[in-house]
Amino acid sequence: GAGVSQTPSNKVTEKGKYVELRCDPISGHTALYWYRQSLGQGPEFLIYFQGTGAADDSGLPNDRFFAVRPEGSVSTLKIQRTERGDSAVYLCASSLGSPRQGTDTQYFGPGTRLTVL
């Protein structure tokens, strides 16, 4: 079946603007994750959804960042009042089960490259 998809592939915005990044997980995967990858670094955890609820949002850097998954499938990461330091690749992943279960291998999408001018 189809893998994790993310749109848009690239997003350029101006400082102070609002952006939304979308993630479509693998069909049937109950867990969904967002990561941020800065240039030359490994991905850093932002938030994890189990179904519709955010089970762990400890990685969100501040209250400008918010994510939703209203129907337990597609998720949207929302960034308000963007800053130049928000520029990064935002990766989404999904897994069949929750972390530390036997079905917890995370499959990643191609990411959205966000550039804040």
Added chain:
Amino acid sequence: AQTVTQSQPEMSVQEAETVTLSCTYDTSESDYYLFWYKQPPSRQMILVIRQEAYKQQNATENRFSVNFQKAAKSFSLKISDSQLGDAAMYFCACLAQKLVFGQGTRLTINP
């Protein structure tokens, strides 16, 4: 807190040779999983291999194998018969409460 350390920012190997990428980790959890992911320029993170910490046997996937030393908290990746398509960033990751990645190793394959 979990940490993952990859001490080799860059590695290179001749095509058809064998290369080993190093990784050490730290976690206070007794139940965890370890992964190697490959990230080519397309940005897609591709799972290479997975190891459950409770299993003593080292995981293997075709040309890819790991050397898991639990007491030393070491998890290295060996790539045998390197191919040009293996060139990419390789990330080691540890899943306890959440998935934590290392800084990555850029692997170059010389023809």
